[in-house]
Structures are given as C-alpha cells and as structure tokens.
Amino acid sequence: MxxxxxxxxxxxxxxxxxxxxxxxxxxxxxxxxxxxxxxxxxxxxxxxxxxxxxxxxxxxxxxxxxxxxxxxxxxxxxxxxxxxxxxxxxxxxxxxxxxxxxxxxxxxxxxxxxxxxxxxxxxxxxxxxxxxxxxxxxxxxxxxxxxxxxxxxxxxxxxxxxxxxxxxxxxxxxxxxxxxxxxxxxxxxxxxxxxxxxxxxxxxxxxxxxxxxxxxxxxxxxxxxxxxxxxxxxxGADADFLRRRSHEADVDERMAALREEIGPGRRTIVRVDRTELSKNIVRGMLAYRALLEDHPEWRERVVHVAFAYPSRQDLAVYRDYTAEVQRVASAINEEYGTEGWTPVVLHVKDDFARSLAAYRLADVALVNPIRDGMNLVAKEVPVVSDEGCVLLLSREAGAWEELGEDAVGVNPYDVSGTAAALHEALVMGAGERAERTKRLSAAATALPPAxxxxxxxxxxxx
The missing domain is CATH 3.40.50.2000 (Glycogen Phosphorylase B;)
Structure with a gap:
C-alpha cells in the first residue's frame, strides 16, 4: 500500500x-x-x-x-x-x-x-x-x-x-x-x-x-x-497588503465618489459586512436611527455608510434578511433625510476597493455582530484609516479578546446602548482617537496571515 x-x-x-x-x-x-x-x-x-x-x-x-x-x-x-x-x-x-x-x-x-x-x-x-x-x-x-x-x-x-x-x-x-x-x-x-x-x-x-x-x-x-x-x-490583518492596496488608483476614485455621496464636512459611521444573519446589521441601523432621534444635533452632520454585501442568497432566510436591511435603510432616509442629506448611504454590490475607501474615510467603524469567530473588518479598519477611527466593537466578536481595550464596547442586542456609544465615539477628541487607532492597528496585525x-x-x- x-x-x-x-x-x-x-x-x-x-x-x-x-x-x-x-x-x-x-x-x-x-x-x-x-x-x-x-x-x-x-x-x-x-x-x-x-x-x-x-x-x-x-x-x-x-x-x-x-x-x-x-x-x-x-x-x-x-x-x-x-x-x-x-x-x-x-x-x-x-x-x-x-x-x-x-x-x-x-x-x-x-x-x-x-x-x-x-x-x-x-x-x-x-x-x-x-x-x-x-x-x-x-x-x-x-x-x-x-x-x-x-x-x-x-x-x-x-x-x-x-x-x-x-x-x-x-x-x-x-x-x-x-x-x-x-x-x-x-x-x-x-x-x-x-x-x-x-x-x-x-x-x-x-x-x-x-x-x-x-x-x-x-x-x-x-x-x-x-x-x-x-x-x-x-x-490578524495583512498590514502590508492592506496599506498598499488601499492607496491604489481605484480606491482613490471610490473615495471621491463616496465623498460626493456623503457631502462636505460630515462625519462618517462606516460598516462593511456581508448580509450574514450574525452580523447584526439591522440593529446597527436601528441604533443609528436612535442616535438621530436622541441627539438631533447630529442630523445633517453625520452619514451612516453601510456596505451590506449579499451572502448565501440561495437560502430564503438570508434573502429575507437582505430585504429587511434595505427596508430599514430606506425607512431611516425617508424619516430623517433632507434635500441635501441622505442619512444612510447603502451599497449592496460587493466592491473591495470601495470597502477600502470607506475604511480610509471612517470616523467611526461599527462592528456589532451578535456572535463572530473573529471579524477581520474590526482589524482592517484601524490599519487603513487615514485620520484615525473609533472602533465600536461588539463584546461577542472574537476580535474583542485582542482589541477590546482600545475599542468602545457594545452589547449587540442593546440598541439604545449602541446609540449612546455612537455618540461617545463621534465626540471623542482627535488625539485620543488617533492614539486608540495606533494601538488597535498594532494589536490587529500582531499575527499576519502567513x-x-x-x-x-x-x-x-x-
């Protein structure tokens, strides 16, 4: 034998x-x-x-x-x-x-x-x-x-x-x-x-x-x-690849297009996920809605950039979830949007260059899964961020074990608590934000893929 x-x-x-x-x-x-x-x-x-x-x-x-x-x-x-x-x-x-x-x-x-x-x-x-x-x-x-x-x-x-x-x-x-x-x-x-x-x-x-x-x-x-x-x-995240790829021409083009959609001078809350049931996209949007309701001073001053890329659409429960994400985003825009401001900018077509562009632009990254083995988005955003980014991170993500100390923690089921955390993140000073991002980036890249x-x-x- x-x-x-x-x-x-x-x-x-x-x-x-x-x-x-x-x-x-x-x-x-x-x-x-x-x-x-x-x-x-x-x-x-x-x-x-x-x-x-x-x-x-x-x-x-x-x-x-x-x-x-x-x-x-x-x-x-x-x-x-x-x-x-x-x-x-x-x-x-x-x-x-x-x-x-x-x-x-x-x-x-x-x-x-x-x-x-x-x-x-x-x-x-x-x-x-x-x-x-x-x-x-x-x-x-x-x-x-x-x-x-x-x-x-x-x-x-x-x-x-x-x-x-x-x-x-x-x-x-x-x-x-x-x-x-x-x-x-x-x-x-x-x-x-x-x-x-x-x-x-x-x-x-x-x-x-x-x-x-x-x-x-x-x-x-x-x-x-x-x-x-x-x-x-x-x-961990692949720092060399991400930093190189995020400064290529197609990413710069996507950044310009996103800035156009967001509007000048506005803050950004970014999420990048597949429409996977565990990613908790709907509660994240409801938390953003609660932020606009509880803190009207943020209306017209912040945009939720949400990339929800379709996943497992051959399963009915995933198709229903994707439809609910789109419904909630439309409802928020209808309720709060004005002629010059779209509160939720939602994209559902997978585009890695656009994801990297959003990482670079993010003031706040919302990563609130109800349960996740790791969650590489939480590790990638701090590596790519241009100006420093506050990471809102679910304590139920595997990444919490490594990044929790420098992230703002959220209970993924607590919509009101997540809304309060979004406000805390948006008002955080630039110095603290930059320092947190630096420490997050170091932790996120401690064990690169190879x-x-x-x-x-x-x-x-x-």
Whole structure:
C-alpha cells in the first residue's frame, strides 16, 4: 500500500479553494484566483515543499474544469455531485452547524431534526468522506494536513482511519457553541461531530473562548480531548497588503465618489459586512436611527455608510434578511433625510476597493455582530484609516479578546446602548482617537496571515 501514497508533504483542505473557474458563453474556462490567509500561508512555505490544496468544485465552471483536466499546480479540485454538495453545504454546514455555533436559531420554531435532516446529513458524511479519501491518496507518508472549518468537521476522524501515519490538524474559523447549545444537536450527531474533530492531532481556534467551549463540549459529550491538543491562533490583518492596496488608483476614485455621496464636512459611521444573519446589521441601523432621534444635533452632520454585501442568497432566510436591511435603510432616509442629506448611504454590490475607501474615510467603524469567530473588518479598519477611527466593537466578536481595550464596547442586542456609544465615539477628541487607532492597528496585525498559518504548521509538526 505504501506505493500508492502521494507526494504532498503539506496539504490544506477547505470547501472553497484558491481558484475558481467561470464558463464563458463559448464554452471557454476563465480562472479567477482568490486571496486570504491560507493563500499567503501556503505561498510562505515555499514552492519546494510539495504543498497541495484540496477543495470542492463549487459551480459548473469548476466542474467542467475538473472533467476536462484543467487545473492549477498545487490544487486538486473535487467534483462532488452537485446535489450532494448542496445538501452538505447549504443543508447542514450553513443551515445547521453555522446556526448552532452562532446560536442563531429561533428555538420556538427551529431547528427540526427530522427525516429530511437525516437525508442531508448522509450527504454531509459523503462530502466529508470525499475529502478524506482524496487527502489519503495525495499525502506523502507522515505528511501534515490542515483541515479548515465547520464544513469539514468529520474529515479528521475519517482520515485518521485511512491514514494513521499523518499529522492532522483542524482549524475552526467560527465560534464554537457552548455545551448547552451544542447539545441541541441529536445526540448521535453531536457525538459524530466531536469524534470527527477529535480524530485530529491538533485543533486550532481563533480565541481562547471558542477553544474552551470546544473543550467543554468534548468533556461533557465525549471522553474528553484524549490525545488531541488544542491551540489558539488569532488571525490578524495583512498590514502590508492592506496599506498598499488601499492607496491604489481605484480606491482613490471610490473615495471621491463616496465623498460626493456623503457631502462636505460630515462625519462618517462606516460598516462593511456581508448580509450574514450574525452580523447584526439591522440593529446597527436601528441604533443609528436612535442616535438621530436622541441627539438631533447630529442630523445633517453625520452619514451612516453601510456596505451590506449579499451572502448565501440561495437560502430564503438570508434573502429575507437582505430585504429587511434595505427596508430599514430606506425607512431611516425617508424619516430623517433632507434635500441635501441622505442619512444612510447603502451599497449592496460587493466592491473591495470601495470597502477600502470607506475604511480610509471612517470616523467611526461599527462592528456589532451578535456572535463572530473573529471579524477581520474590526482589524482592517484601524490599519487603513487615514485620520484615525473609533472602533465600536461588539463584546461577542472574537476580535474583542485582542482589541477590546482600545475599542468602545457594545452589547449587540442593546440598541439604545449602541446609540449612546455612537455618540461617545463621534465626540471623542482627535488625539485620543488617533492614539486608540495606533494601538488597535498594532494589536490587529500582531499575527499576519502567513505567520498564522506557519505557526499552526509548526505546532502540528512539533
């Protein structure tokens, strides 16, 4: 059997890979490359280390690429059947595990773990097994495998059975649910998730809070951690990339356009998020409305620049949430807007250059998730800010652990409290604002993406 082992010494597994393919009208394939911490991390270990990224084909372009043998060096894309992927990704990962770890369920009505759930769970098992089998085939003897996130919780255990010689790590980019919420899962499913995770030699989490929550679940519902080590790696912002990218010509163009929309001499409260249920965009807008109501002196003097980029629009609950964000923004503008002042400037089309422009212009950054594994926006804004920016940060964001001392903290459910914090931020003196921004930027960049990846790899191999 040893002769069937692959040659990869370092492997990464994630649902989404570093490249995707779009199918042109003429049938041609166009590659689109992604960025992020894993990409920079893999590039940091050098081209001679035999690294391989295993990912899933996500669309018809990806599937066509796999079927016709089109690919990138160092990437293996899996052509998992579209219906299996949809059940695993939307039915289980995003509609069950994400909801559990972010504690998003409206419990009088949901969840309902019925026969349909069991059918989708079988797809989740098959999807994870496809990854485990691919990793087992590609990994060299004793190779290091870094499995990513809640989409692939079963892979470490499955892979351990196939290849006990490997060093297996898993990293969670989300929170981990506390035991009293995690136990909402059917007992056998909760046990299966924990067994899958505990197949790893080492588990990584973004904060000590999430690591402790997992340990508590393993203690209560499994036989403890066993041989599995648990570590914390707080992913930081990529300062060099952000500072360089935020001063390119397209960002300057977006800044000019935003200044036009905002109007001269006005303060800005900026938020940049996907319309993800956990991001708490609607309560943030209601807090801004309360600010205008409670402090009329801010009317016509401040604008809420809100970028709410659509997320998971194939799920009805996300489409409804996106519509509610737009409805609330329109209601505020209708109630308070004047001929020369639009209180909420809302953009829903994803535009990274425009996001960076908003970061540079922000007087206040509003980051108020109800629960978040880390929240990189909170770390990126202080790095990019031109004049210094007050960070309003939810204490339920993972970033609170590192940034809370220099941010203005908010309870994400307290709209009145958030409105008061917005006022506090807007009246903060320029000197204090600049000093806070400087300290926030240093904390936010303490563990840049490449080093974050290498630290995990070193710990796994050690």
């Amino acid at each position: 040893a002769a069937t082992f692959g040659a990869a010494q370092v492997l990464v597994a994630s649902n989404r890979g570093p490249v995707s393919y779009e199918l042109g009208e003429d049938g041609s394939l166009h590659a689109k490359r992604g960025g992020g911490g894993l990409v920079s991390g893999l590039s940091a270990i050098g081209p001679d280390t035999g690294a391989l990224w295993v990912c899933s084909a996500l669309g018809e372009g990806d599937r066509q690429a796999v079927r016709t043998g089109v690919g990138e060096p160092g990437v293996r894309m899996l052509d998992i059947p579209a219906d299996v992927h949809a059940d695993a990704y939307n039915g289980i990962a995003n509609s069950v595990l994400w909801f559990v770890h972010h504690m998003l369920y409206q419990t009088p009505l949901e969840p309902v773990f019925d026969a349909e759930f069991r059918r989708q769970w079988a797809s989740y098992e098959a999807y994870n097994l496809a990854f485990a089998e691919a990793l087992a085939a590609e990994a060299a003897p004793g190779a290091a495998v870094l499995v990513q996130d809640y989409h692939l919780t079963l892979v470490p255990g499955q892979l351990r059975e196939l290849r006990p010689d490997l060093r297996i790590g898993h990293f969670s980019h989300t929170p981990w649910a506390p035991p009293e919420y995690f136990r909402m899962l059917p007992d056998d499913i909760a046990a299966q998730v924990l067994r899958g995770m505990l197949g790893a030699d080492r588990l990584g989490f973004l904060t000590r809070r999430w690591a402790d929550a997992f340990t508590a679940c393993a203690t209560q519902f499994a036989d403890g951690l066993g041989e599995t080590a648990v570590g914390v790696h707080g992913l 080093q974050w990846f290498l630290n995990q790899l070193d710990a796994l191999r050690g």
